[in-house]
Amino acid sequence: xxxxxxxxxxxxxxxxxxxxxxxxxxxxxxxxxxxxxxxxxxxxxxxxxxxxxxxxxxxxxxxxxxxxxxxxxxxxxxxxxxxxxxxxxxxxxxxxxxxxxxxxxxxxxxxxxxxxxxxxxxxxxxxxxxxxxxxxxxxxxxxxxxxxxxxxxxxxxxxxxxxxxxxxxxxx
Amino acid sequence: xxxxxxxxxxxxxxxxxxxxxxxxxxxxxxxxxxxxxxxxxxxxxxxxxxxxxxxxxxxxxxxxxxxxxxxxxxxxxxxxxxxxxxxxxxxxxxxxxxxxxxxxxxxxxxxxxxxxxxxxxxxxxxxxxxxxxxxxxxxxxxxxxxxxxxxxxxxxxxxxxxxxxxxxxxxxxxxxxxxxxxxxxxxxxxxxxxxxxxxxxxxxxxxxxxxxxxxxxxxxxxxxxxxxxxxxxxxxxxxxxxxxxxxxxxxxxxxxxxxxxxxxxxxxxxxxxxxxxxxxxxxxxxxxxxxxxxxxxxxxxxxxxxxxxxxxxxxxxxxxxxxxxxxxxxxxxxxxxxxxxxxxxxxxxxxxxxxxxxxxxxxxxxxxxxxxxxxxxxxxxxxxxxxxxxxxxxxxxxxxxxxxxxxxxxxxxxxxxxxxxxxxxxxxxxxxxxxxxxxxxxxxxxxxxxxxxxxxxxxxxxxxxxxxxxxxxxxxxxxxxxxxxxxxxxxxxxxxxxxxxxxxxxxxxxxxxxxxxxxxxxxxxxxxxxxxxxxxxxxxxxxxxxxxxxxxxxxxxxxxxxxxxxxxxxxxxxxxxxxxxxxxxxxxxxxxxxxxxxxxxxxxxxxxxx
Numbered sequence: 197x198x199x200x201x202x203x204x205x206x207x208x209x210x211x212x213x214x215x216x217x218x219x220x221x222x223x224x225x226x227x228x229x230x231x232x233x234x235x236x237x238x239x240x241x242x243x244x245x246x247x248x249x250x251x252x253x254x255x256x257x258x259x260x261x262x263x264x265x266x267x268x269x270x271x272x273x274x275x276x277x278x279x280x281x282x283x284x285x286x287x288x289x290x291x292x293x294x295x296x297x298x299x300x301x302x303x304x305x306x307x308x309x310x311x312x313x314x315x316x317x318x319x320x321x322x323x324x325x326x327x328x329x330x331x332x333x334x335x336x337x338x339x340x341x342x343x344x345x346x347x348x349x350x351x352x353x354x355x356x357x358x359x360x361x362x363x364x365x366x367x368x
Numbered sequence: 369x370x371x372x373x374x375x376x377x378x379x380x381x382x383x384x385x386x387x388x389x390x391x392x393x394x395x396x397x398x399x400x401x402x403x404x405x406x407x408x409x410x411x412x413x414x415x416x417x418x419x420x421x422x423x424x425x426x427x428x429x430x431x432x433x434x435x436x437x438x439x440x441x442x443x444x445x446x447x448x449x450x451x452x453x454x455x456x457x458x459x460x461x462x463x464x465x466x467x468x469x470x471x472x473x474x475x476x477x478x479x480x481x482x483x484x485x486x487x488x489x490x491x492x493x494x495x496x497x498x499x500x501x502x503x504x505x506x507x508x509x510x511x512x513x514x515x516x517x518x519x520x521x522x523x524x525x526x527x528x529x530x531x532x533x534x535x536x537x538x539x540x541x542x543x544x545x546x547x548x549x550x551x552x553x554x555x556x557x558x559x560x561x562x563x564x565x566x567x568x569x570x571x572x573x574x575x576x577x578x579x580x581x582x583x584x585x586x587x588x589x590x591x592x593x594x595x596x597x598x599x600x601x602x603x604x605x606x607x608x609x610x611x612x613x614x615x616x617x618x619x620x621x622x623x624x625x626x627x628x629x630x631x632x633x634x635x636x637x638x639x640x641x642x643x644x645x646x647x648x649x650x651x652x653x654x655x656x657x658x659x660x661x662x663x664x665x666x667x668x669x670x671x672x673x674x675x676x677x678x679x680x681x682x683x684x685x686x687x688x689x690x691x692x693x694x695x696x697x698x699x700x701x702x703x704x705x706x707x708x709x710x711x712x713x714x715x716x717x718x719x720x721x722x723x724x725x726x727x728x729x730x731x732x733x734x735x736x737x738x739x740x741x742x743x744x745x746x747x748x749x750x751x752x753x754x755x756x757x758x759x760x761x762x763x764x765x766x767x768x769x770x771x772x773x774x775x776x777x778x779x780x781x782x783x784x785x786x787x788x789x790x791x792x793x794x795x796x797x798x799x800x801x802x803x804x805x806x807x808x809x810x811x812x813x814x815x816x817x818x819x820x821x822x823x824x825x826x827x828x829x830x831x832x833x834x835x836x837x838x839x840x841x842x843x844x845x846x847x848x849x850x851x852x853x854x855x856x857x858x859x860x861x862x863x864x865x866x867x868x869x870x871x872x873x874x875x876x877x878x879x880x881x882x883x884x885x886x887x888x889x890x891x892x893x894x895x896x897x898x899x900x901x902x903x904x905x906x907x908x909x910x911x912x913x914x915x916x917x918x919x920x921x922x923x924x925x926x927x928x929x930x931x932x933x934x935x936x937x938x939x940x941x942x943x944x945x946x947x948x949x950x951x952x953x954x955x956x957x958x959x960x961x962x963x964x965x966x967x968x969x970x971x972x973x974x975x976x977x978x
Contacts, residue, residue: 333860
């Protein structure tokens with residue numbers, strides 16, 4: 197009798213049921229077409245934010261790490277004429293006051309673009325011409341790199357550098 | 369009716385303050401304990417799941433093992449039943465605190481106030497909101513039940529109560545290792561509160577309680593191996609007073625709160641006053657705090673608020689007792705006591721609200737993610753999952769405790785690059801075991817061995833398709849020095865004249881081009897591989913001429929039929945550092961196979977500069 201009870205216990209543990217199907221627990225996003233200009237607040241475009249971005253704040257912008265990366269669709273004609281890379285960003289006083297001027301550069305499909313230094317806090321646009329040779333294909337990776345940031349600290353595990361609002365490739 | 373209200377008072381207050389804790393989901397160690405069930409297949413494995421020591425040598429058969437095994441078997445990953453059991457146990461503990469407090473102080477009001485003070489404590493947030501920490505509640509219940517049985521035995525002399533004390537005491541070893549302190553607690557109670565001589569005939573049996581404690585301690589110390597861990601390193605040194613001081617301050621109020629500075633001196637003064645009046649019951653309350661805390665004092669690197677759950681009861685008895693004494697001492701003392709209680713509540717109540725909300729929010733995110741993982745595992749059995757958008761907060765909710773295995777997911781990774789900013793415990797393997805390169809991620813996705821789940825405010829999204837596109841772009845940006853013309857991934861780098869991909873290779877017609885990065889130094893060369901079907905060389909060797917950025921870099925004659933061929937060429941120094949160069953290939957002749965109107969030159973595979 198005791199053996200029977202023990203067997204029942206073991207079998208009931210060993211036969212733990214998997215939970216029932218729950219289709220609403222996972223939303224399938226069919227690949228939305230890539231866009232040339234990404235508003236970082238736009239959830240639909242978040243797939244193009246590859247790395248280095250924190251969640252949206254105030255429904256408008258995202259903190260970035262020192263290295264951050266997006267994938268963009270080259271605009272029409274870019275493979276022949278090139279395009280203009282444009283990053284709308286803000287350099288917060290909290291960063292400048294702690295680490296001084298921040299230099300931001302970009303690399304598009306492996307092509308390094310000239311950096312720019314921001315000595316004061318405020319809103320900026322980092323704009324650079326991109327040659328046609330770097331814009332072949334349906335998608336290009338753009339890696340941004342800033343030389344300074346703050347954290348992680350004991351209060352905030354994040355590494356914070358600049359605030360990104362939008363990034364895009366505009367036709368020339 | 370009055371009696372019911374008396375005993376319901378503390379549980380109702382507890383529910384009102386901690387209700388969010390009832391709705392929290394699993395986190396951290398919970399997943400390891402929930403995963404125990406999957407290790408049970410037969411009797412030996414059941415024995416292993418119940419009795420095998422885990423990392424720090426703990427074998428909590430009841431609170432960790434049986435509790436999780438049985439409830440998971442019955443309810444799966446529903447946290448509600450786990451919380452119900454824990455809360456019922458805590459309500460039992462509150463009733464016992466009331467009863468024992470009444471006997472210590474001689475006042476029913478003091479007993480009730482002790483239970484109220486105990487449950488209006490931030491210390492209780494973790495034990496009531498985090499299932500894996502319930503061991504402290506199991507321990508408190510067994511300790512209180514054993515002591516209550518002792519009290520009833522001392523009062524009535526009935527053997528049944530003595531047996532009950534032993535049963536609860538022995539069961540307590542299955543809850544927490546601190547149970548080894550119970551015999552000392554029982555001795556102090558007998559001497560200080562009942563003022564009975566423990567050496568008297570008939571009461572010496574209390575010393576027998578030390579035998580199981582000694583055996584348990586010896587087994588723990590000498591027979592159970594422990595993994596080396598800085599966090600759990602035992603240090604009996606000059607840090608002990610500091611650790612004690614920290615626990616004392618934590619017990620009377622949340623950090624940075626004013627109540628800490630006032631309540632401790634008041635409680636200390638009360639104890640000294642009672643002892644000066646030779647009221648040794650105050651000594652028992654202090655001893656209860658110190659004895660139950662003693663096992664964790666030598667862990668200066670693992671100071672945790674929840675360790676105070678059982679010791680706190682001693683201070684609560686003192687607090688309840690002090691309030692009753694103050695009430696009886698006149699309006700000045702009453703006013704002072706009211707101010708102290710108000711100060712304590714003003715600090716504790718908001719802190720409890722904030723922290724229970726923190727547990728609820730954090731575990732809710734993990735619940736959404738877990739449900740998504742389960743669904744992904746159901747739809748795509750055997751696949752790995754790559755998580756996009758995991759922040760440090762979510763990671764800290766239990767990523768390192770393998771929740772994905774419980775959900776049926778074979779392997780979990782963080783999206784390449786998202787491991788930056790994650791702080792992981794190195795003794796649990798660090799973040800490295802969750803990292804994956806862009807190349808490997810792409811390979812798994814392309815071979816349908818992984819799905820990509822993006823974390824959102826709601827259920828996770830399966831973003832595999834768009835992630836694959838993005839990963840391809842990133843991969844190409846990183847690998848501009850290489851083209852495999854037989855792979856669709858590189859289509860943007862091959863010229864328009866190439867024929868379509870066939871089984872991982874491509875035919876070129878008379879001429880074709882590919883785009884590659886220029887060499888990074890003059891020593892780098894162009895390496896080419898291809899395949900020569902017999903009909904290509906049937907009429908003799910085929911000469912291929914190569915140009916880089918329009919400049920002739922050499923030729924190669926393919927002569928061996930049905931073989932792979934490889935060749936390499938120096939690249940002009942002036943092309944060093946060029947972002948992109950066009951490599952053009954020209955075949956000396958072409959042919960048209962029967963039934964195929966294409967003009968065919970030769971088959972190519974890869975082009976690389978290195």
